[in-house]
Amino acid sequence: MAKANTVFVCSNCGNESSKWFGRCPACNEWNTCYEEKLTSKTNSKSGTKKVSTPVKLNDVKKQDIIRTSTGFEELDRVLGGGLVKGSLTLVGGEPGIR
Numbered sequence: 001m002a003k004a005n006t007v008f009v010c011s012n013c014g015n016e017s018s019k020w021f022g023r024c025p026a027c028n029e030w031n032t033c034y035e036e037k038l039t040s041k042t043n044s045k046s047g048t049k050k051v052s053t054p055v056k057l058n059d060v061k062k063q064d065i066i067r068t069s070t071g072f073e074e075l076d077r078v079l080g081g082g083l084v085k086g087s088l089t090l091v092g093g094e095p096g097i098r
Ligand SMILES: [Zn+2]
Pocket: 010, 011, 012, 013, 014, 015, 024, 025, 026, 027, 028, 029, 032
């Protein structure tokens, strides 16, 4: 809902009105009304709600993890038996450090 809000302000006393006025209702000055644009920052983000359903711990554990051997016994041991499909494993090392 993009609403270009304009407010009419009295240059004499600062009285704000939603309607244009020839004579300020607050200070009774004539021709002090000027238009001022308001940028509405009322973005309603309450519409997007993330609904997550709770999962029993037993159900989570049921999932079998298939580990793929890397071919390196040492690396497999570090990874806990091998690479897990769908997981990302960063293998790195600084040259010179052994
Ligand atoms: Zn005024």
